Amino acid sequence: MDSTAIGIIAVIVGLAIGFIIAKFLEKGKASKIVLNAKKEATRIIKDANVEGENIKKDKIFQAKEKFLELKAEHEKVIIGKDKKIAEAEKRTRDKESQISSELAKNKKLSDQLEEQLKEVEYKSEFFDKKQSELDRLHKNQVQQLEVISGLSADEAKSQLLESLKETAKSDAMSYMQATLEEAKLTAQQEAKKIIINTIQRIGTEEAVENCVSVFNLESDDVKGRIIGREGRNIRALEAATGVEIVVDDTPEAIILSCFDSVRREVARLSLHKLVTDGRIHPARIEEIVKKTEKQIEQEIVEIGKRTVIDLGIHGLHPELIRAVGRMKYRSSYGQNLLQHSREVAKLCGVMAAELGLNTKMAKRAGLLHDIGKVPNSEAEMETPHAILGMQWAEKYGEKPEVCNAIGAHHDEIEMKNLIAPIVQVCDAISGARPGARRQVLxxxxxxxxxxxxxxxxxxxxxxxxxxxxxxxxxxxxxxxxxxxxxxxxxxxxxxxxxxxxxxxxxxxxxxxxxxxxxxxxxx
The missing domain is CATH 3.30.70.1350 (Cation efflux protein, cytoplasmic domain)
Known part of the structure; x- marks a missing residue:
């Protein structure tokens, strides 16, 4: 065996030994991981048990609270029903008592009725007996009369009817004759009454124009605010202005009634301001009325100034200018006093020019001739308006010719210049023209x-x-x-x-x- 084979075998043996060692190490690590996992699982289970017990206790507590709440509501419903039942029982007892009382009254009335019926029945029987006795006596008297007169009942009746017919005919003729004579005597008088009554009906329109103003509203809802709680607003307005305020079923309108046209105008303007502003209460009403009165006074002065400027009259005293302005709110015999005075002034100017007299003085006298009809106090109302106007003219420095013309235009003093008869004639012309005056206010x-x-x-x-x-x-x-x-x-x-x-x-x-x-x- 060569060295190479031995090296390979050694490597293989080393690898096998390393593998075996790695397997042992891996097995130990896995055992440790399993042990840790078991410990973690045990802890999680324990925590879950504790949390479950807490949730269980909370749910039991909530269930008890809900039970107590439902029990309280149930008891409240039971108490309400018991109260209603008690009230119903009380009403039932009251009605039973009332019915018992009514039954007792009915029984008493029934007994009284039975007694009255018995009494009526007794009186009826008594009446029948008296009637039969009366018929018998009447029959006997008729028989006796027939024997005495020698006539039967039918014959006597026919003779009586003939006599009554003649008498009735005579009386009817005499009554008819008297009626005809009376009708002839009173026909003319009745005709005059009819004509006067017709003329009187024409005066209604003029009287309404001079005594009543109509204040128009955007809607009827404003009427309640004008009246106020328990009528306090309308009472405050009437007390402040002296005008009677009529709130009726007339749609979108209120009627202001007063003989003094200045006060009526103050009330109308005050109402307009209050309704426009929207704040309507007694204190506000008094404030607005005072401001309106000042405004009317200023307007009166402005009207007087415009009038004298239009007529070309200069140097008139401020108090006389104010009196001229006040004439706008007065009527004389159904004719506006300012319009009448302007018309008289123009007529006086024309007539004075035709006669070659002072036209400015004539206009001045014509404009001022009726200023006495707008007195400042109750005491001045007792003085005739011509004399009062003359006194004012003298007081405020008018010339004697003008003063005399004012005082003499109703012949209450002697005329001393030609201006006076001109004023008198022009006053009559202005008042006498058709349609100028219809009613003596x-x-x-x-x-x-x-x-x-x-x-x-x-x-x-x-x-x-x-x-x-x-x-x-x-x-x-x-x-x-x-x-x-x-x-x-x-x-x-x-x-x-x-x-x-x-x-x-x-x-x-x-x-x-x-x-x-x-x-x-x-x-």
Whole structure:
């Protein structure tokens, strides 16, 4: 064997020995890994058992809490049902008690009815006996009359009918003749009443224009805000302006009622500002009304200035300019006072020019002739407007010719210059032209007040309203004090009182309203 073979054998033997050694080392390492894996598995199992026990305890605790919650809800439902059952039992007992009481009342009424029926039956039998006895006596009397008169009942009846026919015919003819004569006498008077009543109906439109303004709204929702809680806003507005505010079923509109057109305009502008701003409460209302009053005063002055500038009048005292501006908010016999005064001033200027007189002075007197119709106080209202206007003109430095023309345009003082008759004539022309004046406003207002005062003079009257331009008086009475029969009697008494105490065109219808209300509260 050569050395090469021996080397190869040695290498093979070395490799085999190395392989065997590697196998032994690998087997030891695997045993160690298996041992570590078993230890890790044991630890994981132990941790899993502990975690499982914790989860089990948590679930048991949650289950107990849920059980207690459900138990509490169940008890609450049971208590609610018990309470409802108790209330139902109480209502049932109350109804049973009420039914028992009603049954007792019905039994008592039934007993009373039976007694009354027995009494009625007894009276009916007694009446039948009396009727039969009366028929027997009547028959005997008829027989006796036939024997005495020698006539049968039918013959006597026919003679009586003939006599009654002649008498009735004569009476009918006399009544017809008297009726015709009365109709002839009263036909003219009735025709006048119809015409006057028709004319009076025409006055309604002018009265409404002078006493009422309509405030338009975007929607009816604003009405509730204007009224306010328990009506505090509308009461504050009425107290601040002195204007009656009527909120009714008129769609998207509120009615402002007042005889003073300045106050009515203040209320209208204040309402417009409040609705536009959106803040509506008593303090805000008073603030807005005060600002509006200042604005109206400024507007009055501006109107007066524009008027005198348009007419070419210069050097007028500021107080007289203010009085001219206030005339815009007054009416005279249904005619706007400022328009009337402007018209008189222009007519005076034209007429003075034709006569070769001072046109500026004539215009001045024509513009100022009715300033006394816008007094500043109650005391001044007692003075005739011509005299009051003359006193103002003298006070504020107007010339004697102008003062005399103002005071004399109703012949209350003597005319001392040619301007005075011109003013008087132009005032008559402006008022007398067709369509200028339709209704005497002052007398109209006074008549409405008198109608309402007469109604308030009777007992039991709660409210009274003169409507339809004074052609109807609507009276609301207290139902506790005035019965239905008394209401009819009251209507007649008020109409008689109006007829004897007042002078008025046409007729006045008196309507008495008695309202009964039954109010209960459901609890």
């Amino acid at each position: 002052d007398s109209y207002i006074q008549r409405l007040k008198d109608l309402e005062d007469i109604a308030f003079g009777f007992g039991g009257v709660q409210k009274a309203y003169a409507i339809q331009a004074g052609r109807e008086l609507r009276v609301i009475v207290e139902s506790e004090k005035v019965t239905d029969d008394k209401a009819a009697e009251l209507s007649f008494e008020i109409s008689q009182k109006i007829q004897t105490d007042m002078t008025y065109p046409g007729q006045v219808k008196v309507t008495v309203i008695r309202e009964t209300r039954a109010v209960n509260v459901a609890k």
